Amino acid sequence: MLHRDLHLDFNHAISPKIPQGVPDAELEAMAPAFSQVHRALHAMHEMGQVQFLHLPHLEETLREVETRAAKISENFDTMVVLGIGGSGLGAKAIAGALHGPLLPGVKKAGAKNLIVLDTLDPDYFKSLLDSVDLKRTLFNVVSKSGNTVETMAQFLIIYERLKKQVGENFRKHIVMTTDAKKGTLRRLCEEEGFESFEILPGVGGRFSALSPVGLFPSAFLGISIQQLAEGASRMIKRCAVEDLWINPAAMLAVVTYLLAEKHNRRQLVVFNYSESFQTSVEWFRQLWAESLGKQHDLQGREIRAGITPVHASGPRDQHSQVQLYVDGPADKMFMFWHLEKFDADFTVPKLYSEKDSLGYLGGRKLSEILFAEMQATEQALDDAGAPSFRLSLPLKDPYTLGQLFYLLEIATVYTGGLFNVNPYDQPGVERGKQYLYGKLGRKGFEEFGASLARRLKDKRYVV
Amino acid sequence: MLHRDLHLDFNHAISPKIPQGVPDAELEAMAPAFSQVHRALHAMHEMGQVQFLHLPHLEETLREVETRAAKISENFDTMVVLGIGGSGLGAKAIAGALHGPLLPGVKKAGAKNLIVLDTLDPDYFKSLLDSVDLKRTLFNVVSKSGNTVETMAQFLIIYERLKKQVGENFRKHIVMTTDAKKGTLRRLCEEEGFESFEILPGVGGRFSALSPVGLFPSAFLGISIQQLAEGASRMIKRCAVEDLWINPAAMLAVVTYLLAEKHNRRQLVVFNYSESFQTSVEWFRQLWAESLGKQHDLQGREIRAGITPVHASGPRDQHSQVQLYVDGPADKMFMFWHLEKFDADFTVPKLYSEKDSLGYLGGRKLSEILFAEMQATEQALDDAGAPSFRLSLPLKDPYTLGQLFYLLEIATVYTGGLFNVNPYDQPGVERGKQYLYGKLGRKGFEEFGASLARRLKDKRYVV
Numbered sequence: 001m002l003h004r005d006l007h008l009d010f011n012h013a014i015s016p017k018i019p020q021g022v023p024d025a026e027l028e029a030m031a032p033a034f035s036q037v038h039r040a041l042h043a044m045h046e047m048g049q050v051q052f053l054h055l056p057h058l059e060e061t062l063r064e065v066e067t068r069a070a071k072i073s074e075n076f077d078t079m080v081v082l083g084i085g086g087s088g089l090g091a092k093a094i095a096g097a098l099h100g101p102l103l104p105g106v107k108k109a110g111a112k113n114l115i116v117l118d119t120l121d122p123d124y125f126k127s128l129l130d131s132v133d134l135k136r137t138l139f140n141v142v143s144k145s146g147n148t149v150e151t152m153a154q155f156l157i158i159y160e161r162l163k164k165q166v167g168e169n170f171r172k173h174i175v176m177t178t179d180a181k182k183g184t185l186r187r188l189c190e191e192e193g194f195e196s197f198e199i200l201p202g203v204g205g206r207f208s209a210l211s212p213v214g215l216f217p218s219a220f221l222g223i224s225i226q227q228l229a230e231g232a233s234r235m236i237k238r239c240a241v242e243d244l245w246i247n248p249a250a251m252l253a254v255v256t257y258l259l260a261e262k263h264n265r266r267q268l269v270v271f272n273y274s275e276s277f278q279t280s281v282e283w284f285r286q287l288w289a290e291s292l293g294k295q296h297d298l299q300g301r302e303i304r305a306g307i308t309p310v311h312a313s314g315p316r317d318q319h320s321q322v323q324l325y326v327d328g329p330a331d332k333m334f335m336f337w338h339l340e341k342f343d344a345d346f347t348v349p350k351l352y353s354e355k356d357s358l359g360y361l362g363g364r365k366l367s368e369i370l371f372a373e374m375q376a377t378e379q380a381l382d383d384a385g386a387p388s389f390r391l392s393l394p395l396k397d398p399y400t401l402g403q404l405f406y407l408l409e410i411a412t413v414y415t416g417g418l419f420n421v422n423p424y425d426q427p428g429v430e431r432g433k434q435y436l437y438g439k440l441g442r443k444g445f446e447e448f449g450a451s452l453a454r455r456l457k458d459k460r461y462v463v
Numbered sequence: 464m465l466h467r468d469l470h471l472d473f474n475h476a477i478s479p480k481i482p483q484g485v486p487d488a489e490l491e492a493m494a495p496a497f498s499q500v501h502r503a504l505h506a507m508h509e510m511g512q513v514q515f516l517h518l519p520h521l522e523e524t525l526r527e528v529e530t531r532a533a534k535i536s537e538n539f540d541t542m543v544v545l546g547i548g549g550s551g552l553g554a555k556a557i558a559g560a561l562h563g564p565l566l567p568g569v570k571k572a573g574a575k576n577l578i579v580l581d582t583l584d585p586d587y588f589k590s591l592l593d594s595v596d597l598k599r600t601l602f603n604v605v606s607k608s609g610n611t612v613e614t615m616a617q618f619l620i621i622y623e624r625l626k627k628q629v630g631e632n633f634r635k636h637i638v639m640t641t642d643a644k645k646g647t648l649r650r651l652c653e654e655e656g657f658e659s660f661e662i663l664p665g666v667g668g669r670f671s672a673l674s675p676v677g678l679f680p681s682a683f684l685g686i687s688i689q690q691l692a693e694g695a696s697r698m699i700k701r702c703a704v705e706d707l708w709i710n711p712a713a714m715l716a717v718v719t720y721l722l723a724e725k726h727n728r729r730q731l732v733v734f735n736y737s738e739s740f741q742t743s744v745e746w747f748r749q750l751w752a753e754s755l756g757k758q759h760d761l762q763g764r765e766i767r768a769g770i771t772p773v774h775a776s777g778p779r780d781q782h783s784q785v786q787l788y789v790d791g792p793a794d795k796m797f798m799f800w801h802l803e804k805f806d807a808d809f810t811v812p813k814l815y816s817e818k819d820s821l822g823y824l825g826g827r828k829l830s831e832i833l834f835a836e837m838q839a840t841e842q843a844l845d846d847a848g849a850p851s852f853r854l855s856l857p858l859k860d861p862y863t864l865g866q867l868f869y870l871l872e873i874a875t876v877y878t879g880g881l882f883n884v885n886p887y888d889q890p891g892v893e894r895g896k897q898y899l900y901g902k903l904g905r906k907g908f909e910e911f912g913a914s915l916a917r918r919l920k921d922k923r924y925v926v
Contacts, residue, residue: 085782319548
């Protein structure tokens, strides 16, 4: 087991190397502001208030999850996670990166299977039910509150199916991951005897990948959650220093903050060059958007903070989005994700060496061409005046992924600190939930349903 | 076969209904500018210069593709498209929407399979080779120029594999879709006798879904390409009128143009509520970004036009991006995609009716909950002052998809006209290709390779 650090390279983001980058002096000038944010985080951490930083060190939890997952997995081939947002994205990221293969339709021989059902699309639901063998399938219902509409609707349908098709032991096919004490799912566990895992207090969904929310599905797949935790611990240690030039999360936070606030680049394009890490980008999109997209600062002033995360994949989006990135509005910064070592590789055979457009490819490895594509795109963006930086991921292993999660979580909290917003709440999603409950007739939300129904449509505006 | 029109509803995008929407009077005032753009398009169309508008009426091509695809498909279960960007996205969109099921790992019994290989990731490539039966697999190599690095590298590897594993008839497993006369792939067809389809002159990749580029894979899957063409024709007809209030592409173009140019909303979030149409959103991302993201206007003045397309999926991204959309920067507009009828549906059973957070869901259909989620999200965005509009797709059928493609293609060309840019070119992608060729040692690009190599890294900026 290699234990290699991941690295960030800001050479394409800082002027004078890049004219449109952040001036070196501007970065230097951020040191006092960063120190304040860093010390505040540390003080809260030491008071036990920043729970996500404790997760990698909860050795008892890690061991318990591992032991119980091993036992549970004996009876099942497939786990379906009924969970959406922070209740599913961590497991999706881990499984995507570490439990390939990646092609739809391919299952590893002898390996377990994980499906995160974070949609209500009935056609998708049908394809799930058509494809799994209920007798060998475990449903992991993940919701802290037990209020999540999507998850509850799925659960009710699955509960009835299991009861009909699996027989009297059907409750063994359901595990709940929910609050330790409160909420509907916890009540159901008590009443019906479902096995359960606890969502730890003070750990919001988007910071929960290394809590049982993400760990139980990972351990079910046979992924080493100890090594995930070791990678996370390593990153926490690297980010414990106050010197922003050697703290990776600090550099990430300060550079993105300055590019957004001082240089008007309010979109962060994550340009990822490994298919395995696509779901990690999705996980990051939630972390970044929900943590930083805030109407008010900590003093209650309206500021409408936020940097929009945009998911691009290479080389696919070179042929789709790069025209816009190079020639369009100068409103973006770019974070390239580079996987340094793939599990497999292929060499292009030396054929048609007399043909200009084919000959030069002979003898090249796919990984080598892919890396060249990324470097060429970085340089083309440079030439167009767009700042970028590179995140290098050494390996597809749990240690790397643990580092990645914690780099991005700590950087997000730092950036929230620089924006002077609360990175842990999400007040803006309440309104939509209220309208939804109203529309569906849930008790107590009648007025929201009525106000939706009162909206008049002007036919002139329909075409 | 129902033939139902798709519709756009701009009630959430126009003020005074929505304070931050486009004032009705501003729309009215755009009528002359729109007329000019519309007439210019028509004049060019009649001069035979806007080839994509002719595609649905090329009856001979449609029949030929259908006949040949039926014959070719007799010998194969799977088609792998080696094509990227406009060479693959149309086929992906069509297969995604019309050839479900959608879950990774599920294959329709007795149905053909389509895989678009638009990546160079070696692990993904390995999972492809592990999963397909080469003896029953056809490779469709799609590139107009025959220069596309990704496609050429894939082709060379596959060529050698087929030769080794399939035996002397291996050339029957390769079809080329390329320029009728020019380029490396056309030469190879002549020299080696590969079967081929022609990329029609004057049809750029992103406008080629209804050319053989998209039609051959569709017909291979048994999808009615005649009905795709009928849907497209219907939309072309609806968009032939100069009155912008009844021309759907006109309304789409004018509203998005005004929101971007006059109201500073330079991101267009496509919030799609059907898993089947996810790949259609990806197709649209390319169309919109490459056509509108332009540094110069038609008179050569620097304008840096463009509206960034952002892909969101409902309800998944309600739990990931909506916090940012509601509370973050006021820089976005939203296009909701609503599928009116799914193929399957499920009713939530009436269980636990005494429990507040479960009881109200009993008796609801998944499609109904999903629609309520979309309406609630639209209204929450309204309350937050964010303009949105809704695209309603009647059915998952080729007629609907043909309409969708042409609505978006015509709207994109109109919007390009309003921005006064050329929607058909992509000058900004050349530089990246030059660096790539240079890096890989292709003849004639040595200087680009050298300039990449000369870049110095400052270690201070690496952490």
